[in-house]
Amino acid sequence: MGGRNMKPVAVIGGGIAGIQAALDLANQGIKVYLIERTPSIGGRMAQLDKTFPTLDCSMCILTPRMVEVARNKNIELLTYCDLIDLKGSVGNFKLKVRKKPRYVDVDKCTGCMVCSKYCPSKVPDEYNEGMSERKAIYIPFPQSVPLKATIDAEHCLWFQKGICRNCEKFCPAKAINYDQKPEDIELDVAAVIFATGYELIMDAEFLREQYGYSRYANVYTNLEYERIVSATGPTGGEIIRRSDKAHPKRIAFIQCVCSRDARINPNCSSICCMASVKEAILTKEHMHDVDVTVFYMDVRAFGKGYQEFYDRAKQEFGIRFVRSKPAKIVEDPSTKNLIVYYEDTQSSKFVKEEFDMVVLAVGVRPVKPDSFIPMSEDSFAQLKDPIMEPVSSPIPGIFVVGMLSGPKDIPDSVVQASAAAMKASLIAVSH
Structure with a gap:
């Protein structure tokens, strides 16, 4: 497909299903926008110790794929971003994505985390389900991609009380930027794959x-x-x-x-x-x-x-x-x-x-992608045909994979992601 003119595809959600879909598309030469609402890709799988039934190390499986995403020239990784609008039809979707401010210049940040050592604000750590603490400036977990710091403005003393700025003072790369603002990005894509994951x-x-x-x-x-x-x-x-x-x-x-x-x-x-x-x-x-x-x-x-x-x-x-x-x-x-x-x-x-x-x-229940796709009474995404079209939503050109369409394990989520990627690639080529 590499010699043909192909429109990009957007993948919403950077868990294992979203990662697999993005890699499958990118390896066909298709431009992919991988959009993740948190500061790092990885999703729930990054929290797991082992996988069943083989008891393989979860991060040993996941981390190489995360790194592959970061290094793939056909994937544009948009972390700490929210999808705020989706319009159009198959082959011609218009997305508006809001890039939230990290208050850190990612081009300068080296991930050394010297800043975190001097941050006085402690917050329950979401990665460890609140059983430990992190700082207001943090990297979600050691294998995060991208390995860049983020300032949690809700718990940062500078944003809440106008005091501190220790991270700015001690950052050796001078990467702190308190003046960052939300930025809206408009994308034109052929198809959209939703892989928004689950919550308890x-x-x-x-x-x-x-x-x-x-x-x-x-x-x-x-x-x-x-x-x-x-x-x-x-x-x-x-x-x-x-x-x-x-x-x-x-x-x-x-x-x-x-x-x-x-x-x-x-x-x-x-x-x-x-x-x-x-x-x-x-x-x-x-x-x-x-x-x-x-x-x-x-x-x-x-x-x-x-x-x-x-x-x-x-x-x-x-x-x-x-x-x-x-x-x-x-x-x-x-x-x-x-x-x-x-x-x-x-x-x-x-x-x-x-x-x-x-x-x-x-x-578990799915993390619902607002009102962008129709949902069923059982709280999961509607499918065009659960038997014959198990990854297709009722909207042509929009696909749903992983936990969004129903409870399933990692292997089934990955299989669905590859199926959706293949369907999306056919649209990208034909438009």
Whole structure:
């Protein structure tokens, strides 16, 4: 295709699906605008320690692709940008993208982070799910692409109180620029691929009242626990309790929290079963003597190697699986241990059992791209035909991939991204 005149394609979202789509298009010689709302590409996969069912290092898979994006001459990377308008039709879409100010000159910044050492403002770190702190001037994580600092104006003392400016004083590259303003960029593209990713369904009242999350120190979400077991996480991979920094002896994983529940979200979130099996195995690899119990409604091991992965958890690692959805969790105020009340549906017995930590497999929902594409009643993007056109939206030339169109794991998201890239490339060539 390299010798033909091809219009660019826009990819919205810089997670693994967006990265794959951008690379597939760029490798065909097509100009790609990869638009990401946060300061770095990588998405949720950058927060994961391992992937299932192979237990491969997540960042070992992701980082080379991120670097490839940064080095590809056909990809223009627009990070810390929001899509604010989309008009037109297939082959001729007009996008308006707002580039948010980093207050750092990215051409000068070397990523040395000397500035951060002298910044007095501390903020909960989103990358570690708020379990550690970052500075008001920061790089999201060590492998960030681009590896450039960003000033969080909401927590910067200069922007909030008119004091400090330490980062400007100590930056060896003189890269700080407090006068940066938002900049609007207009793009003319042939097709658009939305890969906006997912977020946890954090129904605060439900999680607090039924499971004690945010009320009891030793109740965690699955994404928080993922960061705990990671060597780059807030504890350096050491599994310790929030309440007393002690190593837990008994850990419970509870499935289908905010999933398959008509009150909140009737959908199965698809990834939670294998994610919890993975985290349970990683727990046993970290601490051989810990007792691990998984409370489940149904184990949905549908992918390649997933059933074997589940069987391995039971047979090789001795992980206990109990078919039940616990009714409530109560904390012992003296020990901060957690008492789980449940009915074992296989024995028809009501049980209360004590654990040192509880991990909630919280369901997921898509990060909705405002009103640019039609959404279904199930909160996911509408598809032209879920069977025959699983990546096509009802709008010709606009494609949806990954979690935006429905819950799915990393391999399925990558396959969808490649499919959408191929469809978008045909439009780019013909227009």
